[in-house]
Amino acid sequence: MSDHGSLEPSNSSSLPFISTSYSHLSENIPRRIKSILEYENDNDEEHIEHFKYKQDLDRKLTVTSIIGLGFSLMGVPFGISSTLWISLMDGGNVTMLYGWIIVASFSICVVLSLSEIISKYPTSGGVYHFSALLSNDKYSLTSSWFTGWFLLIGNWTYCVSILFSGSQFILSIFGLKNVYYKEDIFFVLGVYFILLSLCGFVNFKLSKYLEAINKMCIIWSIGSVLLIDVLLIVFAKRTNSIKDILSTFDNSRSGWPDPIAFMVGFQSSSFTLTGYGMLFSMTDEVKRPERNMPKGAVSSIFISGIFGLIFILPVLTILPELKLLLDDTPEIMPIDIVFKAATESYIVSFLLALLLIGTVFFQAVGSLTTASRTTYAFARDGGLPFKNLWVEVDDIEQSRIPKNALFLSMVVCAVLSLLSLISSSAFNAFMGASVISLSLANGIPILCSMLNKRRKIKGAAFRLKYLCSGWIINSISVFWVVLSAIILCFPPVIKGMTAATMNYAIVVFLAFTAIVTLGYKFWGITSFEGPQIDTDYFELQGIQEQSARPEDFVIGIDDQDDEEDELHYNEDAESVMTKKDPSKSKKTVHWTSSNRNSFDEQETIVGSQYEARTLLEDPTEGRSN
Template identity: 30%
Template sequence: MTISSYGGEPKHSIDSDHTRLHELGYKQELNRNLSVLSNFAFSFSIISVLTGVNTLYSTGLNFGGPVSLVYGWVIAGTFTMFVGLSMAEICSSYPTSGGLYYWSAKLAGQSWAPFASWITGWFNVVGQWAVSASVNFSLAQLIQVMVLLSTGGMNGGGYEASKYVVIAIHGGVLLSQAILNSLPISLLSFLGQIAAAWNIFGVFLLMILVPLVAKERASAKFVFTHFNTDNGVGIHSEVYIFVLGLLMSQYTLSGYDASANMTEETKNAAKNGPKGIILAIGISLIAGWCYILGITFVVTDIPYLLSPDNDAGGYAIAQMFYDAFKSRYGSGVGGIVCLGVIAVAIFFCGMSSLTSNSRMAYAFSRDGAMPFSAFWHKVNKQEVPINAVWASALIAFCMALTSLGSIVAFQAMTSIATIGLYIAYALPSFFRVTLARKSFVPGPFNLGRYGVVVGWISVSWVATISVLFSLPVRYPITDKTLNYTPVAVGGLLVLVVSSWIFGARHWFKGPITNIDHSSSGDA
């Protein structure tokens, strides 16, 4: 891994960033005000250990328990770092808000560029919308559980919100995040740094406080060696169970492409964009493993925590925190406060996700790939892509509306948040190690001779999880137990390819310059 510079000269100034962007075909329209810390903060806040782990902790408990949680995190995290390193190397060479789809276009070669750009861009932008939808829906569900526990719990006549109340909360959360994302990037950057600090603070507070308060704790042997095979869904193969337990880790470790999407607003982007990606993954790996270890010491009865008849309605983390404080103080209020810490982290995660969404939509529409592109890439006086912000919030809300018809339909929609997004992550790396193996010109951050090896490992891992997470998760298989992930992702693939064949191939030419060559002031 080396740090070099374009043309032998280091590029530290804003003018150099503008020049590099000009070389890539774009004029500077967004306010370049982000430091490496701010760039990192957006990706770190989207990965958000407190969001992903707490949302799918029940899945990890059910499929393998502590072994899947503790060791699955290490395995998924290690391979995620390979994916991130490969992306970081490409980001350094092409630091634009378009990120993944722009990289694919440049790496696939002139003849394949339009199609490579089209398929990568749509998987990326739809995957990001799905992330915003799933993250904010999980926050709405957590708020509902907090209200339930605050009013007595399932067994004490507590208030259980209807699905319409949950979707209304989801809409209110998205509305507030869209308002925040309408602020100038300097203010949003400050909020992003607060979000990163809150995530770190929350992780270490909860991993120490909750086990300390709990009167009953699991043994180290249980945490590091217990493998739960009693999942109640007809799956008995330990390998199969462990694979399904990986979903929590892989779902959490996504969204770090935000650092690439924010590069046109980042100083010294060719170095700081890649640093943002790697730092976000690396710090999340360490913080996440510590958090998983800490809270798993509170697990003493897995069937009880997963039971829909407990006070939290089967929300394992909520029940764990509630019981820990109730056993010590006779009241679960402290546990509800801890859930509030998680809720704030999830809110910040959704806010940062919407930021990344809007920049991706702005860039993709700038190249004419989206319907009504002229509307999507409008930038206001504060140099914020305001229409992309509000449109992305609206689409995320509409995706969550599927939960009103069927929670299965919503789960299928949000499965794109993991598999669909990772497919978009892998495509540029695939083109880099195949079509562009000899022509790729690295930027200041590069992996040297290991770049191709790392690229192949990342592509192979994404191909593997795409298959594994499409496997059935319950037997016997019926319309209510079918894993709709391959249906959702396959459906998206069919739509994207069909739209290309029957329309876009005639007019979409890939990334296009927006520089007026008749003037010299754009750079």
């Protein structure tokens, strides 16, 4: 009894001590950090921003289509194959394998960060709209202008890079028969213009099949990786040991110190995985973009990373000596030699090459598609001269496309390719500058969000908020963007380097930046408008929810018909002010495009609920006025 009694005072006295210690500890946490932590754990309602742009393009793309487009833009098997020489020069197996894992991991962080933003601001302006919306008002237009031009230049030159390297690869197939094959720039350009014309035709005449093409890309890309792996392993006459696959590091050709060579080898994976930022230019054509764009973008980068690894491991398993790949046949792409040396069969090697040519086609079509949409969006905001010409949308073969923006992108790609006639180093510098531009365009909005304490993405449909994951992933993303931009300025090889083999990417990028700066000072500052948020949307939404007739506009969750919804309702205009807990949502409100147009044409609806009811009952009345 006494023992029990003696314990009670001890327990009771310890509680105030613990409470006091906790209170003291809490008071010593910097208020700024504490407020950030509390803010990151908010459970506020979703608040998805809407924009004033007219919906000119068809919303027809699904999550699966976005994944397919992401696959096509990154083009994993061909992307790795066309830049294989870089990783082999700068370390071989170790650089190729672990470099891919590192770059893919960093890229996933960047995509997660951008997906969080797109779920708050679903706009086809993509990263340049993000920069404007997440910056302080003072720098909003400036950051948007530079990000927009970096994105546009990156899109155009990325498309050129894919088409040109694809043309080189197609012609290098002749090296499978003739080891003395020499590349002829005029033949390369001939194939280049054929590919460009073919991709332009697909985007112009077959745009209505874009959904099917993107889905087909998934099947082709995954099937190609698996089939190439199987054929290489089955027909291989020799294989390397697991130790050699995982630990061989040969830096005898680059001239860089080993640690730097390893990082310079990241260029190979960076060139392949940079295309994810171009995905967001397709937002205007995606159903429910605030949810489907994050799902599609994150899924595509995850799957690309996995299948890149699945492709790399078998290649390293049968990889011949580097002397054969890099020294004896420098005019032939190393992947062609890998196929031929491993299988010792021209027919099998040719079949493997054809599979990669298929990925070239999908990648080129996808890059031209996103380039045209970026051109269209940027011109719509006044970022290009003659904006009315480039924003024109036409009905072509039962599909609405920005025809003139597509043609402008094709002309730019054609002109840039002619640089290869002047100097191969100048052309390569433009291609390197394209990846730097895309990387910075992806990183600027993430940095802007962090500088504003991530408060401007409050209410996003997709949040990185638990355990400060948003801050951690955003910080990693910005670090990687800066590091990759620096790495891309390094020449892959400095041993025996001459003026012709120097990497001039940073020079070209700085020239781009100077021209863009002058353009903003003398023209853009008066013509460029930036993103146009529809500040009246939620007020109109509130009026509609009160006045809409249930039989016309309100669909209960339990009786919603997906097919009817797709045919008769504009999914982009559905109610976005719903709780994150779907069980708390009683109904979903949809607007048809005609209803939205009627609201836009009747400004007095904001102040008159009666007029709102009138328009909802007779959508054509607003048009007659």
